[in-house]
Amino acid sequence: MIQVRNLVKSYRELKVLDGVSFDIERGEFIAIFGSSGAGKTTLLNILATWDKPDEGEVIFNGFNVIDASEQFLERFRIENLGFAHQSSHMIECLTLYENVALPLILLGYPKNKKEKTVTKLLKEVGLEDKAENRPSQLSLGQKKRACIARALVTDPRFILIDEPTANLDAANKERILSLLRQKQKGGATVIVATHDQVVTNYAKVLQLTNGKLIPLQAEDGVKLPL
Amino acid sequence: MAAGSSSLKTFSTLAFLFLREYRLRFSRFLKYGAIMVLISAYFSGMVSLPSISEFAEIGPYEVAQFDAYISGPLEKPDIQRIRSAAETTVEGVCSGGQPVYVKGNFAGRINLILVNDLQRALKISEINERYIRRGKVAKKGAVIDDYTAKKLGVDLGDRVTIKIKDVTAEYQIIAVLFPTSVTRWTILADYPQEVKEAFKPFEYTSVWVKWKKGVQNGVIDDSKYALLKRSEHIKKGKEALDQMMQNWILCSLKWASIVALFLIATKDILLLFETRKKDYALLLGLGFSRQSLVTNFLAENLLRMTVVVSAGTLCAKLYMQRIIGFYYPPEALMESIMYLLLASITASSVGSAMASKRLKRISIAEVLAEG
Numbered sequence: 001m002i003q004v005r006n007l008v009k010s011y012r013e014l015k016v017l018d019g020v021s022f023d024i025e026r027g028e029f030i031a032i033f034g035s036s037g038a039g040k041t042t043l044l045n046i047l048a049t050w051d052k053p054d055e056g057e058v059i060f061n062g063f064n065v066i067d068a069s070e071q072f073l074e075r076f077r078i079e080n081l082g083f084a085h086q087s088s089h090m091i092e093c094l095t096l097y098e099n100v101a102l103p104l105i106l107l108g109y110p111k112n113k114k115e116k117t118v119t120k121l122l123k124e125v126g127l128e129d130k131a132e133n134r135p136s137q138l139s140l141g142q143k144k145r146a147c148i149a150r151a152l153v154t155d156p157r158f159i160l161i162d163e164p165t166a167n168l169d170a171a172n173k174e175r176i177l178s179l180l181r182q183k184q185k186g187g188a189t190v191i192v193a194t195h196d197q198v199v200t201n202y203a204k205v206l207q208l209t210n211g212k213l214i215p216l217q218a219e220d221g222v223k224l225p226l
Numbered sequence: 227m228a229a230g231s232s233s234l235k236t237f238s239t240l241a242f243l244f245l246r247e248y249r250l251r252f253s254r255f256l257k258y259g260a261i262m263v264l265i266s267a268y269f270s271g272m273v274s275l276p277s278i279s280e281f282a283e284i285g286p287y288e289v290a291q292f293d294a295y296i297s298g299p300l301e302k303p304d305i306q307r308i309r310s311a312a313e314t315t316v317e318g319v320c321s322g323g324q325p326v327y328v329k330g331n332f333a334g335r336i337n338l339i340l341v342n343d344l345q346r347a348l349k350i351s352e353i354n355e356r357y358i359r360r361g362k363v364a365k366k367g368a369v370i371d372d373y374t375a376k377k378l379g380v381d382l383g384d385r386v387t388i389k390i391k392d393v394t395a396e397y398q399i400i401a402v403l404f405p406t407s408v409t410r411w412t413i414l415a416d417y418p419q420e421v422k423e424a425f426k427p428f429e430y431t432s433v434w435v436k437w438k439k440g441v442q443n444g445v446i447d448d449s450k451y452a453l454l455k456r457s458e459h460i461k462k463g464k465e466a467l468d469q470m471m472q473n474w475i476l477c478s479l480k481w482a483s484i485v486a487l488f489l490i491a492t493k494d495i496l497l498l499f500e501t502r503k504k505d506y507a508l509l510l511g512l513g514f515s516r517q518s519l520v521t522n523f524l525a526e527n528l529l530r531m532t533v534v535v536s537a538g539t540l541c542a543k544l545y546m547q548r549i550i551g552f553y554y555p556p557e558a559l560m561e562s563i564m565y566l567l568l569a570s571i572t573a574s575s576v577g578s579a580m581a582s583k584r585l586k587r588i589s590i591a592e593v594l595a596e597g
Binding site for chain 1: 504505507508509510511512513514515516589590591592594595
């Protein structure tokens with residue numbers, strides 16, 4: 001379970017998050033929905049422990065990660081979190097396969113298991129034929145899918161994806177969202193930040209507007225106004 | 227144990243990762259590395275100068291001035307030597323009462339060196355013939371061959387009186403030469419018979435000795451050496467300049483080079499960190515520890531700098547020997563490598579410490595959001 005309490009975050013004068021609070025149960029699929037600049041990425045960065053809020057708490061299974069030590073967070077990230085950042089950054093000198101396998105190397109997976117896991121995942125995101133390509137040889141959509149695969153490769157308990165459908169065509173959107181739904185059904189908590197209405201068909205929606213959260217108990221199939 | 231094994235695995239993963247980067251961006255790193263090698267080579271030459279000046283080249287049967295030093299940067303004019311054209315056969319009397327033959331005079335600033343590689347020395351000597359100017363006569367200590375020395379029963383430090391034309395000067399034997407296998411009989415062609423006789427056992431044109439420290443050089447009774455004597459003022463001025471060159475300029479140059487290399491290497495390391503900042507942010511975000519990244523960065527830079535400095539110093543040695551014909555003695559090479567390694571290792575440590583500080587301040591989200 002994730003409990004977010006009164007998150008406040010400002011960049012100089014600009015208040016990006018203004019007292020955001022919500023709870024997410026284990027195994028939920030949450031879409032943080034909002035227009036550009038609403039604070040979705042900042043909120044996701046804080047949840048992923050990549051950024052710190054000015055005020056507030058983020059509690060994962062009863063433990064406030066905001067006050068946690070760096071050493072704890074290093075272990076926490078690799079063992080519990082799978083995060084795909086909006087920028088889809090990949091290490092240029094590695095192949096797509098190696099980029100996706102990086103977290104497994106850190107976890108010390110044996111070669112065979114690593115190969116099996118990565119190959120399966122690349123197939124699921126439709127990149128099995130690009131495994132030996134370098135990031136510079138991939139399109140933006142392919143990079144996005146590769147970063148999602150990297151986030152999912154350790155089978156984390158908490159999956160956080162920023163703009164999962166950005167630069168994807170309809171078929172690939174469907175493929176990625178189905179994959180996330182499948183992970184959710186497997187017990188993972190999935191949180192995505194998006195401005196794409198399609199995602200709302202798959203998730204419970206939290207709407208973020210001007211740094212404030214407007215909880216809409218949207219069920220599957222509910223269309224939200226842009 | 228498990229933690230140690232895990233750290234090792236992380237370290238090797240990172241090492242593998244960045245080795246791949248070197249392979250992939252080979253041309254960039256080659257260019258980058260070549261610049262650093264050239265910088266090291268240049269500084270290596272600077273560092274070696276004071277060492278080189280401790281040695282001197284001596285011609286056969288010459289009276290030589292051994293206050294050797296090198297002035298300025300390593301360019302061809304700096305290895306010019308001035309050799310006397312005066313082919314006066316002189317007959318002196320050493321302290322043992324036996325005659326000593328001294329043929330020709332040698333003067334000038336001596337830049338060439340050889341201690342133990344005679345063949346190379348002779349090769350360099352041939353190259354340097356092009357730069358020899360004639361017309362000056364030297365003064366100060368006398369050099370004799372070991373055969374003559376043994377024959378006469380004299381040794382280093384003994385005094386001999388030498389008569390050149392109308393001038394008599396007392397010399398101290400300041401070096402003993404050892405013959406080589408290189409033959410060049412023509413050198414004796416115009417010599418008086420008694421000189422030829424004396425020289426006969428030695429088939430060489432040039433020999434090289436390591437200067438023995440602690441032996442006093444120079445004319446003992448300078449007043450008798452009127453022919454070559456300069457005014458006291460010029461002499462003192464020159465000596466002061468020599469001293470300054472030796473002790474101040476060269477030493478300053480050496481340390482300035484070391485400091486400059488340190489600064490350039492530190493800047494280079496920080497630049498490398500900046501180019502990798504996004505990758506490091508991503509690795510941190512994935513769960514790699516800052517400590518492992520810093521350790522890896524430090525190890526990489528230590529290795530990189532060691533390779534670059536060693537390659538640079540060897541390039542400098544090759545350049546000086548092959549292109550300029552300036553012998554670069556092993557002692558100077560070792561000293562240069564030692565100083566430059568010290569500078570680069572310090573730079574690696576300082577650069578990595580600064581990078582570590584920056585890494586601690588990194589906000590993963592902000593770095594990845596840039597660009």
